[in-house]
Amino acid sequence: MRALRSDIQLGTVVAAYGKRYGVELKGIQGSEISCVTRGKKTDLACGDEVEIRLTDSNEGVVEKNLPRTSLLYRSNAYRSKFLAANVTQIVIVLATSPSFYEELLNRCLIAAEAANIQALIVLNKCDITDNATAIARLALYSGLGYKVQLLSATTDVSPLKPLLRGHTSVLVGQSGMGKSTIVNALLPESAIAIRTQEISAVLDSGKHTTTAAHLYHIDEGTRLIDSPGLQEFGLNHLNIEALEHAFIEFRPYLGKCRFNNCKHLKEPDCAISNAVIEGKISSQRQTYYQDLLGEIGR
Known part of the structure; x- marks a missing residue:
């Protein structure tokens, strides 16, 4: 490992505020140096490992972004x-x-799936309304092998803790799903200033208050990144091969179509379409795939 210059320090991006980043110095948990990047470069993400040069006691410049093990992002055209x-x-x-x-x-x-990141589905607010309909909607995904955890974050967040242990997890979801409540429940001793969402009953949606991604330490080996609420998630960065492989139930059938360039739309002897007819693949998921293929192909 190469030696660092005396004015360069290692750190982790623990907050992303647009063009400014909060960096926690390696070995100093809870520290946060306000950093900018060189020039117009703004391709850092919360969780990135970086080298920074201090310009003041609490200010710095990111000199280098170290190699990533994974990157989760969304994109449009x-x-x-x-x-x-x-x-x-x-x-x-x-x-x-x-x-x-x-x-x-x-x-x-x-x-x-495209980023090779494990997925966990959490159904929150199971204490405030009938959850049978929501659970039924998620049966498809538990059937595919995804873990689905029921939760009532306002009363008991303990079922989630063992599922986070040892991971660096990122919370994602629509506004108003209770992400901030989950973070507050997991870290009550930190006095994090995260306000819970106000729900608009008229629009059946939430107004998110988390405006910047932030990384928190749950324990020595467990970290949690809270991200702003999502209303859309573009996947324009995927090509057809990455898209079809990201549907995990497609994988046993890939390469078995009559045509090598089959897009699994209306081609004859398509292994995916045949599996749908046989009930081995959900027609709902095939429709999602076809809609996304049309979107990224534009």
Whole structure:
């Protein structure tokens, strides 16, 4: 390992505020140096390991971004938005109320699979309303092998703790699903100034108050990144091969179609379409795939 210059220090990006980043110095948990990047470079994410040069006691410049083990991000036709780096798990937070967008859930799962990140689905607010409908909607995903954890974060967050242990997890989800409540419950001693969401009953949606991604330490080997609420999750950075592979139930059938360039739309002897007819693949998931293929192909 090369030696660092005396004015260079290692750190972790623990907060992303647009063009400014909070960096925690290595070995000094709780420290946060306010840093900028060189020039117009803004391709850092919460969780990135970096080298910084201090310019004052609490100010610095990011000189280098170290290699990542993973990167979770979303994109549309014009730009990409980094969510978190070096995470081992994405925790997709849903709620019984307000109702969640299943399309957004699918997009988060696909992004996780494409980035080789483990996915956990949390159904929050199970104490405030009938959760049978929401649980039934999630049966498809538990059937695919995804862990689905029921939770009532306002009363007991303990079922979630063993599922986070040893991971660097990022919380994602729509506004109003209770992500901030979960973080507050996991870290009550930290006095984190995270306000819980106000829910708009008229719009059946939440107004998020988390405006910047932030990394927190749960314990010695467990870290949690809270991210702003999502209303959309573009996947324009994926090509057809990455997209089809991200549907985990497709994998046993890939390469078995009549045509090598099969897009699994209306081609004859398509192994995916045949599996749908045989009930081995959900027609709902095939529709999500076809819609996304049309989106990224534009």
